[in-house]
Amino acid sequence: MAPGFTGRFVSPNVPPQPGSRRSGRRKGLIVETSTSPKAAPSFFERNHLLLRRLHSLSGIVPIGVFLIAHLTTNSSLAWGKFGLRGQYPELGVQEGGVAYFQKEVTWISTQIPHLLLIEITLWGAILFHSVLGFMYARTGRSNTSSYGYGANWRYRLQRVSGYIGILFIFYHVATLRWGWTFLVPGGTKWDHHFSASTLASALRGGDNFTAAGVVVSAFYLIGITLLVFHFANGLWTAAITWGLTITAQAQRRWVYVCFALGAGLMAMGWSALIAAVMLNPAQARQVELKMQSKAGEAAAAITAPAASAKAGDPNRPSGQE
Amino acid sequence: MTTAPSAANRAPAQTGRSILVRVLRCDGPGKPSRWEEFKVPVEKSANVISVLQYIAANPVTAQGQPTTPVVWDSGCLEEVCGACTMVINGKVRQSCSCLIDEYAPREGDVMTLEPMSKFPVIRDLWVDRSRMFHNLKRVKAWVPIDGTHNLGAGPREAPGNQEQRYVMSTCMACGCCLEACPQFTLEGDEKKWDEAFLGAHAINQARLFNAHETGKALARERLDQLAGPGGVNDCGNAQNCVKVCPKKIPLTESIAAMGRAVTVHGIKRFFGL
Ligand code: SF4
Ligand code: SF4
Numbered sequence A: 001m002a003p004g005f006t007g008r009f010v011s012p013n014v015p016p017q018p019g020s021r022r023s024g025r026r027k028g029l030i031v032e033t034s035t036s037p038k039a040a041p042s043f044f045e046r047n048h049l050l051l052r053r054l055h056s057l058s059g060i061v062p063i064g065v066f067l068i069a070h071l072t073t074n075s076s077l078a079w080g081k082f083g084l085r086g087q088y089p090e091l092g093v094q095e096g097g098v099a100y101f102q103k104e105v106t107w108i109s110t111q112i113p114h115l116l117l118i119e120i121t122l123w124g125a126i127l128f129h130s131v132l133g134f135m136y137a138r139t140g141r142s143n144t145s146s147y148g149y150g151a152n153w154r155y156r157l158q159r160v161s162g163y164i165g166i167l168f169i170f171y172h173v174a175t176l177r178w179g180w181t182f183l184v185p186g187g188t189k190w191d192h193h194f195s196a197s198t199l200a201s202a203l204r205g206g207d208n209f210t211a212a213g214v215v216v217s218a219f220y221l222i223g224i225t226l227l228v229f230h231f232a233n234g235l236w237t238a239a240i241t242w243g244l245t246i247t248a249q250a251q252r253r254w255v256y257v258c259f260a261l262g263a264g265l266m267a268m269g270w271s272a273l274i275a276a277v278m279l280n281p282a283q284a285r286q287v288e289l290k291m292q293s294k295a296g297e298a299a300a301a302i303t304a305p306a307a308s309a310k311a312g313d314p315n316r317p318s319g320q321e
Numbered sequence B: 001m002t003t004a005p006s007a008a009n010r011a012p013a014q015t016g017r018s019i020l021v022r023v024l025r026c027d028g029p030g031k032p033s034r035w036e037e038f039k040v041p042v043e044k045s046a047n048v049i050s051v052l053q054y055i056a057a058n059p060v061t062a063q064g065q066p067t068t069p070v071v072w073d074s075g076c077l078e079e080v081c082g083a084c085t086m087v088i089n090g091k092v093r094q095s096c097s098c099l100i101d102e103y104a105p106r107e108g109d110v111m112t113l114e115p116m117s118k119f120p121v122i123r124d125l126w127v128d129r130s131r132m133f134h135n136l137k138r139v140k141a142w143v144p145i146d147g148t149h150n151l152g153a154g155p156r157e158a159p160g161n162q163e164q165r166y167v168m169s170t171c172m173a174c175g176c177c178l179e180a181c182p183q184f185t186l187e188g189d190e191k192k193w194d195e196a197f198l199g200a201h202a203i204n205q206a207r208l209f210n211a212h213e214t215g216k217a218l219a220r221e222r223l224d225q226l227a228g229p230g231g232v233n234d235c236g237n238a239q240n241c242v243k244v245c246p247k248k249i250p251l252t253e254s255i256a257a258m259g260r261a262v263t264v265h266g267i268k269r270f271f272g273l
């Protein structure tokens, strides 16, 4: 790079000739040219484009894809009754949701190969996305008070939702996956054999609502809302970053698509949360126990009696009541 | 105080009124800033420049204290040079085209004038926009035609291409897009300019010259610069730039177009093409 032009601004239409007088030092005006040698570019500088684009990509694959799958599964607490297709006809809407959700959870925790590997990939991607996102967010300064345009508000919200969203994800995974029960009011440990009932009591702060449980549920509402926004808005900006939407019309059309996707995910996230919070854990446990004894019978009928012992521990959930 | 004129705001302004002008003053680089107020009688069709001229001729604050004349910068007085850009009632714009009748139509209305915050202040409302020029050099915003011999006629330009480039070429480097950009921040240390965000105007100029049949010769170098630190990836898509650009340049389209070019460039570079 030629030494910086140090005078007042002239005009962009007059091309500066590298090495000519005009790129030299001007007298009497503020900034002086520095010719001190530059430090070697850092890892982040050398791989700037790659890291930026991986940051963008990781938000969609795997994180965004997982978010869609996760909210679909969880919202089955609300619509699961209609997904049972005549199985367990005696169950009501709420109980049917529990049964379907339990089936899904059992499938995920027993049928998906290399589940831990998938989880570690996901955690790694989230860590990568949030650390880089935090670094990038530090380079900007929001100015919605002066320029209160819609897109500028979304810019600001994108950063705020990232900060709060990562705290939520950490709490969510630590409590329900890693079993950090000291962070759960009531100390419920989530158990994949009792997926709905232990989830409900972790959200409520026990079998019945407690004040701390209301706080946890409210945090979930905020966390889910912000993260869905973050994904939908991130999808919108990713199309600009990668250069898929160029014209203003294309960007507007893509807003509609992202908005529709975000609204759909929001509906799923909220319905999952509402369904989980409204659930009576004791009642849900009955459904789960019933399913386990049925599964146990079925297994016993098909294979050797030893299989029935493997069908889970039907006596009590590991959650504390 | 109105923040921006709107059609509804265009009620006939009072004649023979005086307004209060609050100016954020600064005696020189690195010196502290302070607010001063001036009571200014407004003539018909007055603009911010004529108000500043009045203050220069009558450097007495509204409280009756004599003070130094307020310094500002201007050139064309018809919104084509960009020199007079400042922050008026909290939003950046050219002051020469800013009519008092729209902003302060009533007796005693208040207007605030501040220098742009993303550039070092030289004095009062006058800022040093050298970094804009520096950034144009980073993206080599010119057509390379220098040489020792006659290069002959340039390649033909398709009219459609010319038309598309025209609006991009109307940039006057005023700095509005940078002042409003949350990703473009004041950087007093010139050594850091090469890694700091280029800003919408330089990204747009890179697109302009990459679309030029002769300017294309430097396309790769421009894309290298845009792919690196401070390049197009540092844009956060707040899209304020396009809202405040007085020349209505489709800056966000330029940013997206350069995003696409950098994507392709990066893939090619990865495979060593
Ligand atoms: S792009 Fe528009 S706002 Fe930015 S410097 Fe050029 S004319 Fe000014
Ligand atoms: S779109 Fe990019 S360049 Fe324009 S104001 Fe937003 S962050 Fe700045």
Ligand code: FES
Pocket (backbone or CB within 6 Å): B073, B074, B075, B076, B077, B078, B079, B080, B081, B082, B083, B084, B085, B094, B095, B096, B097
């Ligand atoms: S003086 Fe040239 S734009 Fe205002």
